[in-house]
Amino acid sequence: MKKNLVIALPKGRIQEESMKIFEKIGFGCRDMFSGSRKLIFPLQEQPVTFMIVRAQDVPTYVHHGAADVGICGKDTIEESTCDLYEPLDLGFGGCDVVVAEPKGYSTENPGYNGTIVGTKMVNVAERFFASKGVDVEIIKLYGSIELAPLVGLAHRVVDIVETGETLRQNGLEVKEVIFRSTCRVITNRNSMKNRHAQIEKLLADMAGQL
Numbered sequence: 001m002k003k004n005l006v007i008a009l010p011k012g013r014i015q016e017e018s019m020k021i022f023e024k025i026g027f028g029c030r031d032m033f034s035g036s037r038k039l040i041f042p043l044q045e046q047p048v049t050f051m052i053v054r055a056q057d058v059p060t061y062v063h064h065g066a067a068d069v070g071i072c073g074k075d076t077i078e079e080s081t082c083d084l085y086e087p088l089d090l091g092f093g094g095c096d097v098v099v100a101e102p103k104g105y106s107t108e109n110p111g112y113n114g115t116i117v118g119t120k121m122v123n124v125a126e127r128f129f130a131s132k133g134v135d136v137e138i139i140k141l142y143g144s145i146e147l148a149p150l151v152g153l154a155h156r157v158v159d160i161v162e163t164g165e166t167l168r169q170n171g172l173e174v175k176e177v178i179f180r181s182t183c184r185v186i187t188n189r190n191s192m193k194n195r196h197a198q199i200e201k202l203l204a205d206m207a208g209q210l
């Protein structure tokens with residue numbers, strides 16, 4: 001029996017949008033939204049299995065070959081250290097990865113040297129500040145990033161901005177956009193080689209729905 005193509009989907013804000021595209025190309029999975037706690041969903045009619053993982057874990061599953069294909073934000077790809085192909089930009093899930101700070105902070109502190117930066121995205125932040133040749137201290141956080149400068153844990157943050165509402169409500173502003181992120185399809189070298197036709201068809205079908 002032919003092995004199913006395994007697709008890693010991130011649970012959370014981009015899961016539903018991703019599934020809309022898969023539904024349109026005939027890979028619908030009603031079970032997934034039935035309130036079930038299952039993490040793996042082999043389709044009945046198609047040689048495809050979905051698995052649901054934490055957004056930041058999608059690159060890891062794909063890199064190690066536990067999944068052939070994954071969906072995740074460009075921000076997640078940039079933060080991961082995995083070796084991945086990134087053949088398709090899905091366009092949705094748009095957000096900016098930025099340096100943000102308390103309003104007016106740069107008036108007195110225009111440079112980055114000596115800044116303490118709170119972030120979930122340590123690798124992205126390290127690369128960004130290294131590319132500027134500045135010395136900063138990075139503090140790893142797991143959420144509520146915008147809190148850090150409000151309570152003296154950090155001077156600035158590197159975080160995601162979508163609507164800007166979280167920054168606004170916490171008296172912060174964007175100092176600099178590091179890059180724009182959208183959702184991508186990712187895959188790995190082995191799957192690209194061994195399941196080439198299947199993945200190429202999947203990519204073409206998905207691209208046809210954008």
Ligand SMILES: Nc1ncnc2c1ncn2[C@@H]1O[C@H](COP(=O)(O)OP(=O)(O)OP(=O)(O)O)[C@@H](O)[C@H]1O
Binds near residue numbers: 014093160163181182
């Ligand atoms: N406002 C936003 N906040 C966070 N991510 C966003 C936002 N808008 C779009 N995205 C995109 O959605 C992706 C998934 O975000 P989600 O919040 O579901 O996961 P996460 O924050 O990475 O993980 P977790 O909630 O499990 O810590 C992000 O990697 C990013 O590309």
Ligand SMILES: O=P(O)(O)OC[C@H]1O[C@H](OP(=O)(O)OP(=O)(O)O)[C@H](O)[C@@H]1O
Binds near residue numbers: 145
């Ligand atoms: O510009 P906005 O539309 O306000 O969105 C940006 C906010 O959303 C994300 O947080 P999330 O909801 O994932 O919370 P967490 O960081 O505490 O996990 C991100 O880290 C920002 O805080």
